[in-house]
Amino acid sequence: AQTVTQSQPEMSVQEAETVTLSCTYDTSESDYYLFWYKQPPSRQMILVIRQEAYKQQNATENRFSVNFQKAAKSFSLKISDSQLGDAAMYFCALRMIKAAGNKLTFGGGTRVLVKP
Amino acid sequence: DAGVTQSPTHLIKTRGQHVTLRCSPISGHKSVSWYQQVLGQGPQFIFQYYEKEERGRGNFPDRFSARQFPNYSSELNVNALLLGDSALYLCASSLVGQGTYNEQFFGPGTRLTVL
Numbered sequence: 001a002q003t004v005t006q007s008q009p010e011m012s013v014q015e016a017e018t019v020t021l022s023c024t025y026d027t028s029e030s031d032y033y034l035f036w037y038k039q040p041p042s043r044q045m046i047l048v049i050r051q052e053a054y055k056q057q058n059a060t061e062n063r064f065s066v067n068f069q070k071a072a073k074s075f076s077l078k079i080s081d082s083q084l085g086d087a088a089m090y091f092c093a094l095r096m097i098k099a100a101g102n103k104l105t106f107g108g109g110t111r112v113l114v115k116p
Numbered sequence: 117d118a119g120v121t122q123s124p125t126h127l128i129k130t131r132g133q134h135v136t137l138r139c140s141p142i143s144g145h146k147s148v149s150w151y152q153q154v155l156g157q158g159p160q161f162i163f164q165y166y167e168k169e170e171r172g173r174g175n176f177p178d179r180f181s182a183r184q185f186p187n188y189s190s191e192l193n194v195n196a197l198l199l200g201d202s203a204l205y206l207c208a209s210s211l212v213g214q215g216t217y218n219e220q221f222f223g224p225g226t227r228l229t230v231l
Contacts (some may be wrong), residue, residue, distance in 0.1 A: 097217075
């Protein structure tokens with residue numbers, strides 16, 4: 001079974017500054033994807049960034065980047081130049097590649113507050 | 117193009133009742149997954165259907181069932197509702213159901229309250 005843990009229930013950041021969200025996971029398999037999803041108050045889950053476990057290079061999407069440490073099973077998200085619209089719940093998620101289906105295993109989430 | 121749609125938006129039921137939630141995937145998507153998100157927690161996987169067949173089931177009791185129709189829309193049914201079934205139910209669709217990466221797109225969810 002896979003598990004995903006987010007140890008920070010809430011993080012606060014000043015507008016235009018940087019915040020880093022932590023995520024650790026556990027799986028016995030070597031082939032998987034990792035994701036960060038954003039869920040604003042509107043409830044719609046939006047994909048922020050994904051990382052393939054077989055890629056050593058950390059993924060980047062505009063102001064969002066990850067620090068993927070496979071040996072440590074750590075997958076943190078950095079939000080640079082934070083904007084008011086970044087305020088939301090952020091969920092880390094894991095998906096096995098070889099398993100039947102495309103089940104996502106989510107962490108408990110981190111609430112990000114952005115102060116103007 | 118329309119995204120994933122879910123109906124109804126909100127629903128209030130009493131304990132012991134039955135509920136049916138509906139999901140329409142993005143046009144061309146053949147896989148639908150259901151997740152339960154209890155307030156303050158991350159989503160938990162309930163079911164996945166691909167090409168009208170069940171491809172995955174999470175750790176939920178038999179009171180939970182689902183099906184996928186020929187047009188790839190899906191229903192989630194919950195019998196004998198309990199207070200603990202109160203949650204946001206999310207539907208996600210993707211082009212295919214397994215293997216190499218294909219993004220899952222989430223709907224806005226159905227908020228179920230059981231009194």
